[in-house]
Amino acid sequence: xxxxxxxxxxTVMLALGxxxxxxxxxxxxxxxxxxxxxxxTVSAHxxxxxxxxWSHMIAVRDNTYGDVTVCGMVNSKAINGGYPxxxxxxxxxxxxxxxxxxxxxxxxLWDNAAHHRTCQPHVTGERRYVK
Numbered sequence: 001x002x003x004x005x006x007x008x009x010x011t012v013m014l015a016l017g018x019x020x021x022x023x024x025x026x027x028x029x030x031x032x033x034x035x036x037x038x039x040x041t042v043s044a045h046x047x048x049x050x051x052x053x054w055s056h057m058i059a060v061r062d063n064t065y066g067d068v069t070v071c072g073m074v075n076s077k078a079i080n081g082g083y084p085x086x087x088x089x090x091x092x093x094x095x096x097x098x099x100x101x102x103x104x105x106x107x108x109l110w111d112n113a114a115h116h117r118t119c120q121p122h123v124t125g126e127r128r129y130v131k
Contacts, residue, residue, distance in 0.1 A: 026063065027058070038070045038091045041099070042103065047078060049076065053076070068093040073089070090102040
């Protein structure tokens with residue numbers, strides 16, 4: 001079996017990178033409307049939503065139903081006025097509706113690769129509509 005040159009290997013990796021999947025979903029490009037809905041959904045669960053700092057927002061689309069799961073990090077002021085740290089969240093976007101799936105406690109260490117691996121479509125045994 002012949003060896004691939006570095007240029008050929010880079011070309012193959014770029015081609016495959018364009019069709020990247022995350023487990024059962026496709027990477028989804030968020031629209032400005034998706035971002036605003038996601039921020040509003042998470043902000044409703046924050047003590048001081050106006051102080052929110054947003055980062056690492058990515059999204060995956062469920063291959064079966066087309067629903068979008070948005071994952072990211074948010075840091076907002078706590079009751080003592082300080083910023084406790086970035087909190088991971090997951091939001092399910094379904095049609096024009098949204099639902100907070102998870103808002104975890106602050107984390108101290110950041111692992112970008114783990115963030116991308118764990119952002120998977122929110123799938124249950126059967127499809128449930130967001131109200």
